[in-house]
Amino acid sequence: MWILRVNMNDRIYRLSEVPEAYKNLGGRGTTSTIVYDEVPPLCHPLGPNNKLVFAPGIVTGTAASTSARVSAGAKSWLTGGIKESNAGSSWASYLANMRIKALIVEGQPKEKGKYWMAHITWDDGAGKPKVSFLPADPYTGKDLYEVFPKVYEQFGARAAIAGCGVAGEYGYGNSGIAYNDLGKRPSRYSGRGGLGTVMASKGLKFIVLESKGAPGVAIANKEVFDRGAKKLTEALREHAITKPKGGLNTYGTAVLINIMNEAGGLPTRNFSSGRFEGAAKIAGEAIFEGVKNRLGKEVYNHACSPGCIIQCSNTWYKPDGTEHTSCVEYESDWALGANCGIDSLDDVAEMVRLCNAYGLDTIEAGTTLAVAMEAGVIPFGDGKKAIGLVQEMGKGTPLGRILGGGTEFTGRAFGVTRVPTVKRQSMPAYEPRAVKGIGITYATSTMGADHTAGYTIGPEILGVGGKVDPLSPEGKAALSRGFQATTAFIDSTGHCLFIAFAILDIPSGFEGMMEECNGVLGTNWASEDAAKIGGEILRKERAFNEAAGIGKAEDRVPEFMKFEPLPPHNQVYDVPDKVLDSVYGEL
Amino acid sequence: MRISVKLFATLGRHVPGAGSGTPFETEVPDGATVADLVNQLKLPREEVKVTFVNGRTRPLDWLLHPEDEVGIFPPIGGG
Numbered sequence: 001m002w003i004l005r006v007n008m009n010d011r012i013y014r015l016s017e018v019p020e021a022y023k024n025l026g027g028r029g030t031t032s033t034i035v036y037d038e039v040p041p042l043c044h045p046l047g048p049n050n051k052l053v054f055a056p057g058i059v060t061g062t063a064a065s066t067s068a069r070v071s072a073g074a075k076s077w078l079t080g081g082i083k084e085s086n087a088g089s090s091w092a093s094y095l096a097n098m099r100i101k102a103l104i105v106e107g108q109p110k111e112k113g114k115y116w117m118a119h120i121t122w123d124d125g126a127g128k129p130k131v132s133f134l135p136a137d138p139y140t141g142k143d144l145y146e147v148f149p150k151v152y153e154q155f156g157a158r159a160a161i162a163g164c165g166v167a168g169e170y171g172y173g174n175s176g177i178a179y180n181d182l183g184k185r186p187s188r189y190s191g192r193g194g195l196g197t198v199m200a201s202k203g204l205k206f207i208v209l210e211s212k213g214a215p216g217v218a219i220a221n222k223e224v225f226d227r228g229a230k231k232l233t234e235a236l237r238e239h240a241i242t243k244p245k246g247g248l249n250t251y252g253t254a255v256l257i258n259i260m261n262e263a264g265g266l267p268t269r270n271f272s273s274g275r276f277e278g279a280a281k282i283a284g285e286a287i288f289e290g291v292k293n294r295l296g297k298e299v300y301n302h303a304c305s306p307g308c309i310i311q312c313s314n315t316w317y318k319p320d321g322t323e324h325t326s327c328v329e330y331e332s333d334w335a336l337g338a339n340c341g342i343d344s345l346d347d348v349a350e351m352v353r354l355c356n357a358y359g360l361d362t363i364e365a366g367t368t369l370a371v372a373m374e375a376g377v378i379p380f381g382d383g384k385k386a387i388g389l390v391q392e393m394g395k396g397t398p399l400g401r402i403l404g405g406g407t408e409f410t411g412r413a414f415g416v417t418r419v420p421t422v423k424r425q426s427m428p429a430y431e432p433r434a435v436k437g438i439g440i441t442y443a444t445s446t447m448g449a450d451h452t453a454g455y456t457i458g459p460e461i462l463g464v465g466g467k468v469d470p471l472s473p474e475g476k477a478a479l480s481r482g483f484q485a486t487t488a489f490i491d492s493t494g495h496c497l498f499i500a501f502a503i504l505d506i507p508s509g510f511e512g513m514m515e516e517c518n519g520v521l522g523t524n525w526a527s528e529d530a531a532k533i534g535g536e537i538l539r540k541e542r543a544f545n546e547a548a549g550i551g552k553a554e555d556r557v558p559e560f561m562k563f564e565p566l567p568p569h570n571q572v573y574d575v576p577d578k579v580l581d582s583v584y585g586e587l
Numbered sequence: 588m589r590i591s592v593k594l595f596a597t598l599g600r601h602v603p604g605a606g607s608g609t610p611f612e613t614e615v616p617d618g619a620t621v622a623d624l625v626n627q628l629k630l631p632r633e634e635v636k637v638t639f640v641n642g643r644t645r646p647l648d649w650l651l652h653p654e655d656e657v658g659i660f661p662p663i664g665g666g
C-alpha cells in the first residue's frame with residue numbers, strides 16, 4: 001500500500017511505502033496519527049504547515065457490507081483542534097482500490113486565488129497510482145450542482161469526485177468537503193470542522209479519482225475475512241433498525257425527530273426548549289408519507305455509497321414530483337427545521353440543497369441561523385427568510401460571511417449568550433440537559449460538540465446497547481468513554497457508524513467486524529481489542545489538542561445550560577466538572 | 588380512565604385511523620400498565636421497543652394514571 005503525498009507548493013507528488021507503524025491503521029486511525037505525527041499543533045489551520053489527510057478504512061473497497069467510508073483529517077479551521085470527519089462515497093472505495101492508505105495534501109501555492117484539480121488514476125505499466133494536475137478555474141465561484149456534471153463530463157462517468165464549494169473558497173469556518181453519492185450528486189459530506197476551507201487554502205478545488213485497472217484491496221487471509229463479512233452482513237440483515245425495509249431504510253435518519261421530541265430532548269429555537277410543536281411535520285414519517293403523496297407510491301431509501309445494505313439515504317420531491325434534494329438527514333432536518341422553529345419540509349429541503357450547493361455543513365448552518373434568529377436578524381420560524389440567509393452565505397455578502405464563520409462566530413458578532421458550542425463547534429440534534437450522557441460526549445470529545453464521537457443516545461433513548469435513564473448523570477462518564485473509544489475504532493474500519501445499531505445488540509456481528517479486519521490485515525484482534533485500539537487513537541487526538549492549547553477547561557458545555565432549565569423536564573446540565581474530567585483522565 | 592396515546596413509525600399501521608404520531612384518546616381499566624395498553628391495542632410485542640409516559644421512558648410494567656400521555660416506538664435508530 002502507498003502513502004501518496006501531493007505537494008501544492010509546486011504541484012508534485014511522491015509515493016512511498018507504508019511505514020511499519022502505520023500498517024494496521026485505517027480511516028480515522030490513519031488521519032489522526034498522521035496529523036499528530038506531522039502537523040505542528042500551533043500552526044495556522046489555513047497556512048502552509050497544515051496538512052489535509054484522506055484515508056479509506058481498513059476494509060473499505062472490499063466486499064464487507066456498508067464500508068465505503070473515507071476519513072478526512074487536519075487541524076480544524078473551526079475548532080483549532082484535530083479533526084476527523086468521515087463520509088460515505090464511491091470516492092472512498094476508489095482510493096482503497098488503488099491501495100492508497102493515505103493521501104496527504106501538503107504545502108500551499110504562492111499564488112492566491114488560483115485553484116487546481118488533482119486527477120489520480122492507476123498507472124498499469126508502473127503498477128502504481130499517478131497524479132496529474134489541471135487548472136480548476138472554470139469551476140470556482142460556482143454552485144456544486146452546476147459544477148459536478150461538468151467535472152464528470154471532463155473525466156468520464158466512472159470518476160469519483162471530492163471537492164470544496166464556495167464556502168471553502170470564501171474561507172468560512174463552516175465548510176465541508178463534498179463527495180459524490182451514487183447518483184453523482186455533490187451530497188455526501190465530511191461536513192464538520194471547516195475542512196473545505198483547509199482544502200481551498202491549499203489551492204485544491206477537486207480531487208478526481210478513477211481506479212480503472214487498479215488491483216483492489218489486498219486480503220491477507222480470505223477465509224477469515226469471508227467468515228467475518230458473512231457474520232456482519234447477517235447481523236445487519238437481522239436487526240430491526242438496519243434490515244431492509246427496517247427503520248433506517250424506510251424513514252431515514254429523520255425517524256429520530258419524533259422520539260427525541262417525545263423524550264423532550266429535541267433542541268428547539270436555539271436550544272431554548274426540548275419540544276417542537278411542529279416536530280411531526282418534519283419527521284421521517286412525514287418525509288415517507290410526503291414522498292408517497294407526491295409520487296403516488298412508497299419509496300424506500302437508497303445507499304449513499306457502494307455495498308451498503310442499510311440504505312438510509314432519502315430523497316425529497318417537489319409538489320410536481322421532480323427531485324428537490326437528497327438527502328434530508330435527521331441532523332439537517334433538525335438544525336434547519338426544529339432548531340430554527342421551521343416546520344416546512346419544503347423549506348428545510350431547499351436549505352439542505354443550498355448547503356450542498358455551497359459546500360456548507362448543514363448542522364453548523366442551522367445552528368448559526370438559530371443564533372442569528374435569537375439575535376433578531378430574522379424571526380424564528382420564518383422559512384423563507386432563513387433560505388435568504390443561506391443564500392447570503394452562498395453569495396459571500398458581509399452578513400453571509402459572518403454567518404459562514406459559524407455559530408460561535410455569529411454569536412460573538414451579535415453579542416448572543418445562548419450559543420450552543422463546545423470547542424467552537426456547534427452541538428448537533430440532542431439536547432444535553434435532557435440527555436446527560438450525550439452532553440458528556442459533546443463536552444469531552446476531541447472533535448468539539450459531535451454526536452457521532454460517542455453516541456450514548458443508543459442506550460439513553462433508543463434502547464440499543466442497553467437501557468439507561470437519559471436524565472440521570474449516573475455512570476455516564478464511563479458510558480461516554482466506552483462509546484468514544486469503540487467509535488474511534490469503527491471509524492477506522494471504514495464501516496459506517498450505523499452498523500453499531502446492529503453490532504451492539506448482536507455480538508456475532510461485532511465479532512464479524514473484527515474478523516473482517518483480521519482477514520485484511522492478518523492481525524489477531526478480538527472484540528475487546530476494539531476499545532483498546534480506539535483508545536490509543538483518542539490519546540493521540542487528545543495530545544494534539546493539548547499541544548494546540550485546547551485543554552480541560554474547554555471540555556465543558558456552554559454556561560447557559562448550567563443555569564437555564566430546559567422545558568419540558570426543566571433540567572439544567574448538572575454533570576460535575578470532575579466527572580467530565582474523568583472521561584479522559586481515566587482513559 | 589382515559590389516556591392519550593401516540594404510536595410512531597410502523598406502529599401506526601396496527602390501529603385503524605391512528606396515523607404515525609397523531610394522538611388519540613383511549614379508555615383503559617384502572618390499574619392498567621403500559622403492557623396492558625400494548626395488549627389492548629393489539630400491538631405485536633416484538634415491535635414495541637421504547638415506551639414513554641409523559642415524556643419519560645417507562646418500562647412495560649409501569650402503572651398508568653388518568654390523562655397520562657403515552658408514546659410507543661418500534662426499534663428505530665439514526666444519527
Ligand code: SF4
Nearest residue numbers: 088304308310312496
Ligand atoms: S447506512 Fe446510510 S449513511 Fe451509512 S453508508 Fe449506508 S446509506 Fe450511507
